Amino acid sequence: MADWHRFDVANGDIDLATFSYGTPGETTPDKPVVLLVHGWPDTHHLWDLVAPQLAEHFRVYAYDTRGFGDSSRPSDVPAYRLDALAEDMFAVCRAVSPDGKTHIVAHDWGSVQAWETVTTPGAEDAIASFTSVSGPNLDFLGEWARGKMARPTPSNVGQALSQVASSAYTAFFQVPGASDAFFRAFGSDRVWTEFLHFIEGTPRENARFGPTLREDMISGLKLYRANIRGKLARPNPRPTRVPVLEIVNDRDIALRPAIYERTHTHAERLWRKRSTTGHWLPYTNPDYLAATAIEFIEKIATGSSSAPNTIDRARVTGPAPELIGKLAVITGAGSGIGRETAYALADLGAELVLADIDLETVEETAIECKAKGVPATAYRLDVSDTTAVTRFADEVRDAHGVADIVINNAGIAVAGSALAASDEQVDRLLAINLRGVISGSRAFGKQMVERGTGGQIVNLASAAAFTLSRDLGLYSASKAGVLMFSEALRAELAEHRIGVTAICPGIVHTNITASTEFAGAADEAATRKKVDGFYAKRNFTPDRVASDIVSAIRKNKAVVPVTPEAEFGYRVYRFLPWAARIGARQKLAD
Structure with missing residues (x-):
């Protein structure tokens, strides 16, 4: 396992297991602070292969979000609403960078939570940048889907149906008895490792899970039940002034690239990198993810990035051309x-x-x-x-x-x-x-x-x-x-x-x-x-x-x-x- 050192952050009655990466007691106040946020069904160990590379440039932290790992596990579904999860993220940001701003790198549901956080009014005072991997803003997604169906051209309908097909599993996750029983039966390290290897070629040795994987799979299903139906039925898209980098994966089994086409209408400062990669980028292509995040964070923090400069060509100022960032x-x-x-x-x-x-x-x-x-x-x-x-x-x-x-x-x-x-x-x-x-x-x-x-x-x-x-x-x-x-x-x-x-x-x-x-x-x-x-x-x-x-x-x-x-x-x-x-x-x- 990576060199993580635990401390706890409280947000009301929720205790969040938070981890710093590196040597305990080592202080580097001049370095930017980076907070890594995992999704379902992971814990902070999702970042075991990414954190060491980021730590060469930044002070690196991660935490187990509520319902996962060593953090509190509320039993009621409403406790997993995105506004509550955003409060958790703000609490951790204050703890790891009390006098400054935090750069967020988030994956899957961690990215969904981070979108809720950065679109909260005043978020730019606490968050310096946001690197989003395989996790959309659900309000933006709802707006996108409604827009496609309001103009039912063959292209629009095709894109909408493609995303519905990719997200079909979420309907199963809404059924507590069936989905909970499924993961009790099949939610083992071995099965999940083989699934990732089969679905996108993840090297088996890269899959890093904590001892609570089966429990995390089941409690994490409350994320789907607490948020998806309401957000998609009644989207309330809000703008953000936080600089955002979207890392879009063409082979993402859950999310089609088309769903990001209107992000620029809400993100004031937006960059986008796109490649033929899959959903679990932190496991499958950790070097690419780390290098991309480092370049973007350095660009935001200092105004320049390490050579070569690939981030400038990824800037999105309107409807993104097809090959932007290439x-x-x-x-x-x-x-x-x-x-x-x-x-x-x-x-x-x-x-x-x-x-x-x-x-x-x-x-x-x-x-x-x-x-x-x-x-x-x-x-x-x-x-x-x-x-x-x-x-x-x-x-x-x-x-x-x-x-x-x-x-x-x-x-x-x-x-x-x-x-x-x-x-x-x-x-x-x-x-x-x-x-x-x-x-x-x-x-x-x-x-x-x-x-x-x-x-x-x-x-x-x-x-x-x-x-x-x-x-x-x-x-x-x-x-x-x-x-x-x-x-x-x-x-x-x-x-x-x-x-x-x-x-x-x-x-x-x-x-x-x-x-x-x-x-x-x-x-x-x-x-x-x-x-x-x-x-x-x-x-x-x-x-x-x-x-x-x-x-x-x-x-x-x-x-x-x-x-x-x-x-x-x-x-x-x-x-x-x-x-x-x-x-x-x-x-x-x-």
Whole structure:
């Protein structure tokens, strides 16, 4: 167990078992005070893996909320109303920081209680900040649900029904005889540990429970019975001036991300971080939670945070864009598909790190993205240099944090005869198109795995990966390699919740066509002009590819043929390969 030291705090006739973390008697009055608040069915031991990391920066306390652990257990349901629980929290805050303010980090029902506390008038005088994990404000939730059903569009109804399905277990918890008996029978450490491991992959050794787990499960059910029906039926949303960080978990089995979409209308100072994590973040991803809380608390306490700064991009000032708080890295972002993808992700609120071998063009892209209101930084990068790609990934991590989205887009084209191409042309083509994608995927993928909160890697392949052409043998080989590598990497990284997508555009008019080398062509300039003119007339623009890339990120698609001819070619090669071979005999410039 962690290094906790107990003392008791009284709130009327309720005794709250409160714990400090660290060496008894050690005083660090210059450090901010952090109070950790657990939910159902946990105790302060929920924080055993988080508290040591926070204690390197702050004075850390936790307490068993009423009905749990070593604290008082009132027998009547009304004693568990949120207003009473908020009074408990204020009492503990006064005890641990009598002359200052307290930073709250809370999970599940602890977060629900903290929302009640920070929306109490005058809360900002006692509470410096609030980090909310997997626990909504019930008044905000009731308002959100009523708003969705008042405007019953398919999207609104779908979101509401999705949340109802996720919360269906709460109806069972409202039935005292059945739910109490269930947890008396199955509320053991072993069963709960296996449940957490099964439902979201929590390492078994991370599950930390006190000796009162079964008793806590049963008494804690009064939280549901005392609050949910009344709050959802008659919501009374109140504002808060306390700075709030919402950590939203996309794989939360109980809470859908959509329920937080209106928090900004009540929280004056709001930040949001979102990742492909589950409900029990303090057990499953304690390092991520600790690092995120440390950065936010330092930002509020001192006005700055430890490098890298990832919290500024998470600030919410209105309806939150879909990718707010995310970091996206794009190679080949100086023009074409890379530039248009940068614009599309900027519109969705992502911070952008943009790289290209031509620094001037990528700086132009960055300026346009900044004009859309997001941070954007330009780098010069030659993706054919494996050492440079690895160094670039490290520089990005140190300056901006670990990337959430990586788009390996940089590429060139060599067409014409495979036999006539020079060795230098072949080596450069493979170094950029294939080795560059592999290098970028490996360098950033390792960082994503180490962080443990998922991510998305998008690799630009081509319809040429499966559409045969006598004049694109070398280019097709490089892009087929990208396609197969992406498919295999997707399988490798699935257990880490990292998606990998291969984007396969067909005839798209970009700068690549105007700079394509045609090996063996009698008049290379004329051939290039003819092909470029055909692509221009086709008029499938890079922004349409960017739209498909965004869709692929949202849906974590494996392979995305973009244009109609790519869709057709993908199916012909799969189901009629002989037809693809016959079609391959047609010359590109004919």
